[in-house]
Amino acid sequence: MGELQAPARDFWTALEPGEDKATRLKQVRRAHELFVQTGTLSPATGPTSVRSVVRDSWMRSAKGGVNPSGMTDDSSMSWNDFLEYRNGHPMAAAYPLVRSLMLDEVSDSGVVVALTDDVGRLLWVEGDHKARDQACDINFVEGALWAEQVAGTNAPGLALEVDHGVQIFGAEHFAVRVQDWNCVAAPVHDPVTGAVIGVIDVTGGERVATPFALSMVKSVVAAVEGELRIRSLTGELPRAAAPPSGPDLTVLDGDRYFWRPVGGGPSMRLSRRHAEILVLLGEYPGGLGTEQVATMLAEDGIDPVTVRAEISRLRRDVGADVVASRPYRLTMPIDSDIGQVRRMLRIGEIARAIEKFGRGGLLSASMAPGIAEVFEELKEDVRSAVLTSGNPEFLRAWTASVHGREDLSAWRRWGQSLPPGHRDEALVHGRLRLLDRRFGM
Incomplete structure (x- = not known):
């Protein structure tokens, strides 16, 4: 269950005869540097040295505005809300089995094991204490979001994106701060619906950079899915509850645009300008400067003072905690009917996507x-x-x-x-x- 599309060649298969891992990763690092500088992959370095699954992820990360030089802290829950959400999530049923199968093996091995939900939120991060401390430096901590559109190319985020197991090495990560790490992840599926409910990930150093690491994680996922299937038959498997309701943006339904605030509640009608700004900030989660917003809102640009005034009014309407400054950015993921169309296309619901779009x-x-x-x-x-x-x-x-x-x-x-x-x-x-x-x- 779950291999919805054939995975691209893995890292080891992609090596040329006689080529070793270190040589290939030097080429990948150079290709990444050029890509960050130019926005394109050089024919001399891109097509041969960078796997297609990684290249496509870099493209999506750059298009989505992920900052390759930084990491964004996009955890939008309080700790108490997070614990309540985690304990009621179906992946909670997988946690004891993952502990028994993996954690004893990695307790002193310099790696961490993580379980995520279906949007890339880290539910549990456990393993080697030193590695966990080091992982804090890249915000690889419980409650943080590691979806591709937030953190760039990484194994748990990419596994959710392509719905199959992936192994990501050092320089293949989009964010430079993560390039000292290797990671391998595979998605876990609901035994009844087949939908992805989360990911099991192993992150660390050289121990994760072996040909057998992905097979090991896939074996654990198979065991977990078997356990979940048994629990579903006995009625012991909790159904996925939605995380505390995040904000929602509606802009495709005629000429009226609406914002539903965090936690639900009545929707608020937006002006066209405020709807435009929220769409742009949603498309560029890494943030936009005043001049960028100005040129995206009008062909000849608009006065920076006007931009700042509009965003000040927007923050007053939707909440100062929703839109941050320097650069302007959303402080939490938002859902929107634009995102819904993209998700429909991804899972093959093309007729629904046509209707909504x-x-x-x-x-x-x-x-x-x-x-x-x-x-x-x-x-x-x-x-x-x-x-x-x-x-x-x-x-x-x-x-x-x-x-x-x-x-x-x-x-x-x-x-x-x-x-x-x-x-x-x-x-x-x-x-x-x-x-x-x-x-x-």
């Missing part, structure tokens, strides 16, 4: 350059998922939506997918003739 809302109405960029990226993500699927129902839904009605390639793909004499054949051919005339094809 097709409502329009802020992304299609805003003239702000930064929002227009988010819109174009999300539109291309949805469109690519539709075209790649070749599913006639997805193609029908996309071409019926406001964003896909003039997508000539989609109409052609839909026509090609229909058997001769299908009831939709005349509709598709008629629309293709119309679009050909309209675009002079």
Whole structure:
């Protein structure tokens, strides 16, 4: 259960004949330095020295605004709330078995063992005392978030992203401060639904940088999933409770935009400008400076004083504890209907993604350059998922939506997918003739 997509070649398979680990990691470190400086991977270092699973993660980390030179503390729970959440989480049922299978083996080995939830929050971090103290320096502590979009490329965050076991070595980490560590992680799945409920991770030094480390973690995960399956049959497995309710942003449902505060409660209507700022801060969790916000909000930029005033009003409305300054950034992860569309695409719920994205809302109405960029990226993500699927129902839904009605390639793909004499054949051919005339094809 859980191998939803074939994993990219592992580190050891990727080595060229006669090449050793140290040589490859020097190349990876150089590729990382160039990537941070230029935003691209040099043909001389990127494609051959950096595994595709790592390269793709670096791209997502950079696009999401993760700072490669720093680490963000994104733990948004009080300690008491965290303990209540942890103790009621299904991974709590896995914890005793992980202790018995792993912790005695690593107590003096310079490594730590971590269990996370399904969003990358570290529920337990145990193991070698010295290693745990050193892990505190990179905020690898209970309660902290290590999702890829928060901490950049790392094994637990990447395992959640790709839903299979991964091993990450030193310089493959996106954040420089983490590059002294190696880590290996694999996801744990709910025995009933198959959904990912968390990750088991081992982080440390050279002991984690072996070909057998990933196999060891996968074996423990298999044992844990077996134990959870037994508990689910006997009714002893707790169902995942949502963590204390975080903030929620709605911007795709027409021309009204809403913010639901931390802990739930009534939603608050937002001005378009405040909705735009919250979307931008959500897209760049590493933070934005005043000038960056100004250029993302208007083609010719807006006065920095105006930016500061708008964000001051925004902090008054949504809470000063939600938006930090220097740089402007969200102090906690927020959910949004934009994020929901991305999650739908990731798990193959393409029809639902088309329906939610097709409502329009802020992304299609805003003239702000930064929002227009988010819109174009999300539109291309949805469109690519539709075209790649070749599913006639997805193609029908996309071409019926406001964003896909003039997508000539989609109409052609839909026509090609229909058997001769299908009831939709005349509709598709008629629309293709119309679009050909309209675009002079």
